Amino acid sequence: MAIVLAIGVGGLAMVSQAYSRNYADRIYPGVNVYGVDLGDKTVDEAVAALLSTFPDPTTQPLTVRDGDRTWSRTWADLGIKLDPTSTAHLAYQVGREGAPEERRAVQLKALIAGWPLSPVIVLPDPTQATAALEALAPEVAVPPVDASLIIRADGVVPVPAQAGRELDVAATVAALPHAVSVGPGGLVLNLLTKQVEPAIGNPGPAQAQAEALLARPFALSAYDFLTDYSGAWTIEPSVVASWLTVQAVEDEKGARLELGGQEDAIRAHLDTLNGQLTTDEIAIDVEKTAANIEAAIMTTQSQAIAVLAHPPRIYVVQPGDTLTSIARAHGFPAWRLVEVNPDIDTSALHPGQEVVIPSIDILFPYPLITEKRILVDISELHLYAYEGETLLYDLPCSTGIDSSPTIPGTFQILSKEENAYASSWNLWMPHFMGVYHSGPDFTNGIHGLPTRGDNVLVWKGSLGVERVSFGCIVIGLDEAAMLYGWAELGTLMIIQE
DSSP: HHHHHHHHHHHHHHHOOOHHHHHTTTTOOOOTOOOTTTOOOHHHHHHHHHHHHOOOOGEEEEEEEETTEEEEEEEHHHHHHEEEHHHHHHHTTTTTSSHHHHHHHHHHHHHHHHHOOOOEOOOOOOOHHHHHHHHHHHHBBEEEEBBBEETTTEEEEEOBBBEEEEHHHHHHHHTTHHHHEETEEEEEOOOOEEOOOOOOOOTHHHHHHHHTTTSSOOOEEEEEETTTEEEEEEOOOHHHHEEEEEHEETTTTTEEEEEEHHHHHHHHHHHHHHHTOSSSSSSHHHHHHHHHHHHHHHHTEEEEEOOEEEOOOEEETTTTHHHHHHHTTTTOOOHHHHHTTTTTTTTTTTTTTTTEEEOOGOOOOOEEEEEEEEETTTTTTEEEEEETEEEEEEEEOOOOOTTSOOOOOOEOOOOOEEEEETTTEEEEEEEEEEEEEEEETTEEEEOHHHHHHHHBSSSOOOOTOOOOOOEEEEHHHHHHHHHHHHTTTTTEEEOOO
């Protein structure tokens, strides 16, 4: 038996040697590259076959992988090309390496079952690879998630930060020769990524601020000097929670969470409070009050001042009323009523007719300063200036004549001019402070004794004695200079008779 086996092995060796001699300069049968049969071809013929029949790189699959995530691309997307010469030489080496037994086994397997061979490829140069990977980078990127807060009626819940990932283009390009491998479905490119830390790693002070604001009710209060109305509202934390919002900000102080006000929710609640008011003389100014609340939230204050507005009202004409008497009774120049009642015949008012009285807010364009106030008594022809409860100035004055009277009412200092000129009467008015618009383009105010350009004082000797002006309040020259320096724009001005 041993002799027979030796003969069989020897015969097999002879057959193998004959097979090898037959293909001494050709690739062994069965060797193929991506479906291109290279068996029985010389290296040069194999090169030609690969050049002519190898699949188009735009159809050749390339799997790009980052861990469990994959993207489908083609060779052409990354600029990968076939190296036909190296591939043909590699094919020629199949069955020609290793011990004789190993060579024979490879040759036999290739002949019977075929021997699929992975091609030798040419990788893109760094510039091409960088461009291709940069185009892929947005898909690969997993943005980091900043820490945040969920604000609910029952409390504040911190949301932890999460790190992101991004494609490390430079590292992947550098490792490209080692990053490309062959998988069951074709070429595989394993990406190198790096961790991206979130800009905001923790909620920071915003969490403590939110918790402080929800720890107690929010107090909203208001006082209106013009109507002597005062109001106070308590807003429960469950409502305040709906007001709060948190957003990421980044400036010279760095990235952080910042607490703010949810404007729509605040406005909606203020609209509800307006609907609960029992007087039509005032209303909450939703826009300005919402701004005050938002400012309080930003500084973790649980209280704010409500700004009040004064809606227009309806007056029902009584017997004997004229437009001038109605306007004077409500502290307005008559033209203001004409302005808001364009369809009314002002010369033919009748009892029962409705007249719109405009909002007194048109008389107060500046924040009202009540710590300082000026009181003018038309009957006494005196001006009094107070700071707090202290009387600073007690001055004789003159006011408007009957045909051009000074209007009683509550006003404020609107303007200041060192030496104003009234062209209608050719009067220069030193240290003029405007108080109300007696017409669309004319302002009545306080000023010193006027001149007509010749330095001769007009109305000297009339102060505290008689009414001589065309609506303004006239005081002495030195007194006007002192009052001008003391009063600010917005200072409260009350004219009474």
